[in-house]
Amino acid sequence: xxxxxxxxxxxxxxxxxxxxxxxxxxxxxxxxxxxxxxxxxxxxxxxxxxxxxxxxxxxxxxxxxxxxxxxxxxxxxxxxxxxxxxxxxxxxxxxxxxxxxxxxxxxxxxxxxxxxxxxxxxxxxxxxxxxxxxxxxxxxxxxxxxxxxxxxxxxxxxxxxxxxxxxxxxxxxxxxxxxxxxxxxxxxxxxxxxxxxxxxxxxxxxxxxxxxxxxxxxxxxxxxxxxxxxxxxxxxxxxxxxxxxxxxxxxxxxxxxxxxxxxxxxxxxxxxxxxxxxxxxxxxxxxxxxxxxxxxxxxxxxxxxxxxxxxxxxxxxxxxxxxxxxxxxxxxxxxxxxxxx
Amino acid sequence: xxxxxxxxxxxxxxxxxxxxxxxxxxxxxxxxxxxxxxxxxxxxxxxxxxxxxxxxxxxxxxxxxxxxxxxxxxxxxxxxxxxxxxxxxxxxxxxxxxxxxxxxxxxxxxxxxxxxxxxxxxxxxxxxxxxxxxxxxxxxxxxxxxxxxxxxxxxxxxxxxxxxxxxxxxxxxxxxxxxxxxxxxxxxxxxxxxxxxxxxxxxxxxxxxxxxxxxxxxxxxxxxxxxxxxxxxxxxxxxxxxxxxxxxxxxxxxxxxxxxxxxxxxxxxxxxxxxxxxxxxxxxxxxxxxxxxxxxxxxxxxxxxxxxxxxxxxxxxxxxxxxxxxxxxxxxxxxxxxxxxxxxxxxxxxxxxxxxxxxxxxxxxxxxxxxxxxxxxxxxxxxxxxxxxxxxxxxxxxxxxxxxxxxxxxxxxxxxxxxxxxxxxxxxxxxxxxxxxxxxxxxxxxxxxxxxxxxxxxxxxxxxxxxxxxxxxxxxxxxxxxxxxxxxxxxxxxxxxxxxxxxxx
Numbered sequence: 060x061x062x063x064x065x066x067x068x069x070x071x072x073x074x075x076x077x078x079x080x081x082x083x084x085x086x087x088x089x090x091x092x093x094x095x096x097x098x099x100x101x102x103x104x105x106x107x108x109x110x111x112x113x114x115x116x117x118x119x120x121x122x123x124x125x126x127x128x129x130x131x132x133x134x135x136x137x138x139x140x141x142x143x144x145x146x147x148x149x150x151x152x153x154x155x156x157x158x159x160x161x162x163x164x165x166x167x168x169x170x171x172x173x174x175x176x177x178x179x180x181x182x183x184x185x186x187x188x189x190x191x192x193x194x195x196x197x198x199x200x201x202x203x204x205x206x207x208x209x210x211x212x213x214x215x216x217x218x219x220x221x222x223x224x225x226x227x228x229x230x231x232x233x234x235x236x237x238x239x240x241x242x243x244x245x246x247x248x249x250x251x252x253x254x255x256x257x258x259x260x261x262x263x264x265x266x267x268x269x270x271x272x273x274x275x276x277x278x279x280x281x282x283x284x285x286x287x288x289x290x291x292x293x294x295x296x297x298x299x300x301x302x303x304x305x306x307x308x309x310x311x312x313x314x315x316x317x318x319x320x321x322x323x324x325x326x327x328x329x330x331x332x333x334x335x336x337x338x339x340x341x342x343x344x345x346x347x348x349x350x351x352x353x354x355x356x357x358x359x360x361x362x363x364x365x366x367x368x369x370x371x372x373x374x375x376x377x378x379x380x381x382x383x384x385x386x387x388x389x390x391x392x393x394x395x396x397x398x399x400x
Numbered sequence: 401x402x403x404x405x406x407x408x409x410x411x412x413x414x415x416x417x418x419x420x421x422x423x424x425x426x427x428x429x430x431x432x433x434x435x436x437x438x439x440x441x442x443x444x445x446x447x448x449x450x451x452x453x454x455x456x457x458x459x460x461x462x463x464x465x466x467x468x469x470x471x472x473x474x475x476x477x478x479x480x481x482x483x484x485x486x487x488x489x490x491x492x493x494x495x496x497x498x499x500x501x502x503x504x505x506x507x508x509x510x511x512x513x514x515x516x517x518x519x520x521x522x523x524x525x526x527x528x529x530x531x532x533x534x535x536x537x538x539x540x541x542x543x544x545x546x547x548x549x550x551x552x553x554x555x556x557x558x559x560x561x562x563x564x565x566x567x568x569x570x571x572x573x574x575x576x577x578x579x580x581x582x583x584x585x586x587x588x589x590x591x592x593x594x595x596x597x598x599x600x601x602x603x604x605x606x607x608x609x610x611x612x613x614x615x616x617x618x619x620x621x622x623x624x625x626x627x628x629x630x631x632x633x634x635x636x637x638x639x640x641x642x643x644x645x646x647x648x649x650x651x652x653x654x655x656x657x658x659x660x661x662x663x664x665x666x667x668x669x670x671x672x673x674x675x676x677x678x679x680x681x682x683x684x685x686x687x688x689x690x691x692x693x694x695x696x697x698x699x700x701x702x703x704x705x706x707x708x709x710x711x712x713x714x715x716x717x718x719x720x721x722x723x724x725x726x727x728x729x730x731x732x733x734x735x736x737x738x739x740x741x742x743x744x745x746x747x748x749x750x751x752x753x754x755x756x757x758x759x760x761x762x763x764x765x766x767x768x769x770x771x772x773x774x775x776x777x778x779x780x781x782x783x784x785x786x787x788x789x790x791x792x793x794x795x796x797x798x799x800x801x802x803x804x805x806x807x808x809x810x811x812x813x814x815x816x817x818x819x820x821x822x823x824x825x826x827x828x829x830x831x832x833x834x835x836x837x838x839x840x841x842x843x844x845x846x847x848x849x850x851x852x853x854x855x856x857x858x859x860x861x862x863x864x865x866x867x868x869x870x871x872x873x874x875x876x877x878x879x880x881x882x883x884x885x886x887x888x889x890x891x892x893x894x895x896x897x898x899x900x901x902x903x904x905x
Contacts, residue, residue: 268771271761278751284707285740285748286762287731 069388073338076384077356077377084376090369098367099359109362111244113354115316119144119308120350121253123332125260126181126304128341132264133297134277139184139199140305140329142206143177147306148313149206149213150176152228152320159232166314169235170252173310174303180206181302182295189291195298203329214320228320237315247315253347256304260343273297305329331357334382353378404467406431406594407452407483407563412461414447421447422458423618429563429594434585436605436626437598438638439615440837441809445598448615449565452596453485454478484561486552488568488835492540499536502555523558530557530584545693546577553584564588565596570604571835573863576692576902582608600837602634603866614638639839653873654683656718657826657857658704663713665699673699675881676713681826681857686848687886688872689861692901697878698743701830701861705740706730719825735766739824741815741832743861745808749815752804756789756796757781759803760818767822788817792843809840816847827851830861845871865894879903 082092102109123140130137137143151172158165180202187193211226213219218228237247264270272293276283283290309325317324335353339345360374405428414422422444429435439445450456452463454472462469465481472478478485492501502523503514520536527534532550540548549569556564566585570578585595585608599605605612606626613623614637622637658681665674673696681687691697702708704715706728715726719736726733730740740763742748750759761781764770770780785799792813796806803811812832819827829848833841849871852858862868868875869889876885877900884900 266776268765268774268776271758271765271771271776274754275751275762278753279747281744281747282749282751282762285705285730285742286765287706287729287734289729 069340069385069392070338072388073381073384074352077381080380081373081376084373085369088369090367095363095367095369099355099363102362102366103355103359107241108244109358111241111246112358113351114241114246114250115354116357117347117350117354118247118249118253118315119312119328120332120335120353121347122256122308122311123305123328124335124339124346124350125256125343126177126301127332127336128339128343128346129260129264129273129304130181130297130301131336131341132270132277133273133293134280135185135188135294135297135301136196137181137184137199137298137301138196138329138333139181139202139302140308140332141325141327142199142203142329143180143302143305144309144312144325144328145206145210146180146309147173147175147177147303148309148320148324149210149218150306151310152231152313153213153218155231155235156229158235163234165232165234166237169231169314170307170310173313174307177306177309178299178303181305182299184302185295185298186291188298189294210320210325211322214322218320220319226322230319231314235314236318237311245316247311249311249315252307252311253350256307257343257347260300260304264343269293269296305332331378334378334385337382337385353381405429405464406433406466408462408464409448409452410462410464412448412451412458412463414451414456414458420618422451425461425615425618425620427613427620429596431562431592431594432589433611434589434595434597434609436609436612437596437615438600438602438605438612438634440638440839441807443615443837444618445615446567449485449567449596449598452478452483452563452565454483479559479561482560482562483565484556484559484563485565486549486556486567486569488571490548490552492548492551494541495539497537497539498534498543498551501540501551502536502558506558523554526557527554530587531580532584544577545572546580549573549581550584557588561593563594563596565598567598568600568835569597570599570601572693576898578604600835600841602631602838605634606631616640635838638837650873653685654855656680657683658718658859659714659716660704661714661716663700663703663715664711665696665703665708666711672696672881674703674710674878674883677878677883678713679876679883679886681859683825683855683857684852685873686852686858686860686871688868688875689859689878690863690865690868690875690897690901691861691878693863695878695901696881697861698830700878700883701743701828701859703727704859705738705742705828706733717826730763731766734763737822737825739819739827741812741819741827741829743830745811745815750803750811752802754803755800756803756806756814757785757799759814760785760788760799763818784821788814788821792817809836812836812844813840816844820847820851823854823856824851825856827856827858828861829858831863832860833862833864833867841867865897868897869894877901 078096085092085095103113104110123144127137127140151169154172155169158168161168184195184198184202187198188195214228215226220227220229237249240246240248240250272288275286275288276290276293280290312324331353335346335349338349356374356377360371363369364371407429409425409427412422412425425448437445447456451458454475454477457473463472470481472481499516499520503509503519509515509519524534533547569581573581588595597604597609609626611623612626613620661678663674663677664672667673677700689697703710707730709727717724717726717736724736746752751762757778758781761770770777782799789796794810794813796810827848832844836844848858848860860872872889874886874888875892875897876883877897879900880903
């Protein structure tokens with residue numbers, strides 16, 4: 060219960076910091092902070108169009124964030140969300156032409172293909188770590204560049220749209236597109252996938268032996284060996300899941316938003332997802348909430364740029380401050396615990 | 401007793417939220433005197449010493465040095481007052497050399513550029529005087545635990561303290577290293593240093609101290625000149641009652657439970673950690689495995705417990721109705737009835753950040769009661785854990801309490817309760833009593849003997865021959881990877897086994 064309190068306090072402190080520090084920058088830039096924040100909130104939470112954009116942004120963020128949380132629980136730092144997202148999208152789109160024959164099963168297979176695409180890449184990283192002790196931070200970051208180059212080549216080569224005018228892939232058949240669920244907006248059914256994933260992974264983490272083993276490995280590799288936990292298997296499993304959810308996010312983005320592969324379709328969700336997972340204290344069930352919060356900042360900053368000519372990088376300041384405030388609070392709490400124990 | 405006191409504590413009281421750690425504690429120490437401080441875990445010894453080291457500020461009472469009241473608000477004050485402290489857990493940096501560790505935080509050797517030559521000349525001289533080995537360029541992690549402790553002591557002594565506090569210095573030492581430590585204490589005393597020795601071991605106090613004070617429940621409850629006391633009297637003071645002696649009923653060795661043949665384990669550098677060990681553990685028998693730290697006995701335990709695989713040899717477990725050939729995973733072994741009390745409970749056996757109930761699940765995931773078909777049943781963990789808390793009298797806030805809130809002794813009781821819960825047939829216990837107070841040691845050894853008497857085979861790794869002699873039926877020794885024995889206890893002596901341990905026979 061104590062933990063719950065601390066979690067809420069950390070959350071509040073992080074949000075306050077995320078408001079206070081950028082306010083200082085806004086003052087420096089000669090903008091009125093209150094009016095700016097007011098505009099941000101009234102667009103993102105006050106208009107249906109704005110809020111649906113927030114949710115659309117929160118969908119991939121939630122999926123990747125869940126994956127990040129799962130890996131972090133096992134003590135693995137998966138910074139490869141962007142690359143895994145691309146790989147999932149690529150595999151799904153590559154298979155798209157043959158999915159037409161599966162009728163209504165086509166879309167589920169498309170999404171599963173996304174999961175598999177990301178999961179294979181994630182699993183590879185897990186295997187490298189388990190087998191050779193490779194540092195997953197470095198490997199996942201490098202994989203991001205590999206995936207990006209792969210995408211760049213594919214949409215100018217094998218997967219390019221038959222007209223070969225733009226660097227982009229062929230469009231998805233209408234059966235493979237996620238239906239719109241928000242009337243009059245672009246909000247797609249990916250939101251259901253994200254909500255299901257959050258609930259499912261919360262159960263896996265809190266109610267299964269696999270989830271327990273993840274936590275043991277994350278807390279103490281010595282205890283994991285002592286208890287007979289197969290460290291390699293759990294490491295690979297955690298990374299397959301982690302990469303899989305990022306890959307699923309990729310497939311969802313294609314099927315719900317872009318309908319085809321193109322440059323820059325993976326808009327740097329990976330790092331944002333880390334902040335999202337940290338703020339949710341690695342509880343999958345809380346990830347959708349923190350994703351929506353970041354969606355508010357992201358979509359709101361976009362609106363501010365258009366309406367009040369506040370530069371968009373404000374959102375990066377906000378993200379950085381949130382992560383720092385959160386980590387600072389956790390470190391302070393840990394020191395306090397060490398002093399009183 | 402006619403000597404004027406060098407240091408006096410008068411009526412020192414320290415309260416922490418919810419507990420009084422020191423209640424009106426007084427003591428005095430003369431120059432050239434060795435004062436023992438005895439007490440169970442949690443009796444308030446550490447708080448008292450932390451007050452003297454400037455780490456804890458008392459709420460009431462006086463600290464008097466040479467007849468003058470002083471205030472120790474920071475560790476620096478304590479050093480300036482001439483009080484040196486050697487902590488139980490060493491505060492050395494493993495990857496640095498001896499001289500780098502000695503220079504750390506000590507400005508006498510230069511603020512920007514360290515005068516290592518001057519340092520090793522000065523401290524080397526001190527080491528020679530005290531009969532210690534001193535290699536200034538050796539890395540700390542290459543030294544034995546006993547040598548590391550000597551560096552800690554040298555570090556404290558290099559500041560010329562008039563009072564040296566040693567917190568449980570013998571708990572990590574092998575028997576012959578203990579002798580070296582006592583010899584050093586004797587030399588310090590000749591130099592006029594006052595020494596305070598904290599220990600759980602009555603033998604330490606009887607061998608080295610002139611006077612002793614005994615703490616129980618935050619107070620000084622007794623003490624006096626050691627000359628008039630014996631072990632039983634000390635135990636009575638510490639525990640508040642006399643503990644019945646462990647009665648050593650003769651064992652009824654039954655069928656073999658574990659047969660080990662030519663077991664080989666190589667270290668990463670290619671040298672053998674375990675060089676061809678063969679032995680048999682039988683039901684209803686306690687086998688003590690003795691050895692000086694770092695001679696391969698820890699590795700042997702890890703092999704038997706399934707934590708790593710051997711490069712050669714065979715392990716056959718005769719458990720349940722069948723014959724199982726190892727290596728097997730720790731989880732599979734537990735399902736067959738193998739219990740393992742690991743050497744370092746917080747590194748292996750427990751997770752400090754987990755609740756007690758979750759720590760109970762840690763080694764029970766194979767069990768369908770706790771994890772049927774891959775699903776956790778945390779409520780079962782809570783129920784069993786709650787029963788164990790009552791049965792073993794574990795002082796904890798309940799199954800939901802975090803494990804790290806327990807004292808060391810209670811943590812060890814918890815491990816024991818968990819590992820002995822399903823009447824295991826083979827019990828592997830490594831340093832099961834390390835760092836525990838006399839009452840908890842008694843409890844742990846009794847539980848192991850009880851398990852033996854109902855037919856379990858017990859392998860007890862211990863560096864303490866007295867303990868081995870108290871509970872074991874046979875003894876074996878590891879020295880540089882080679883196994884000697886097992887021999888029945890009656891067929892050997894402590895003296896002989898001590899020689900085997902040091903490789904001098």
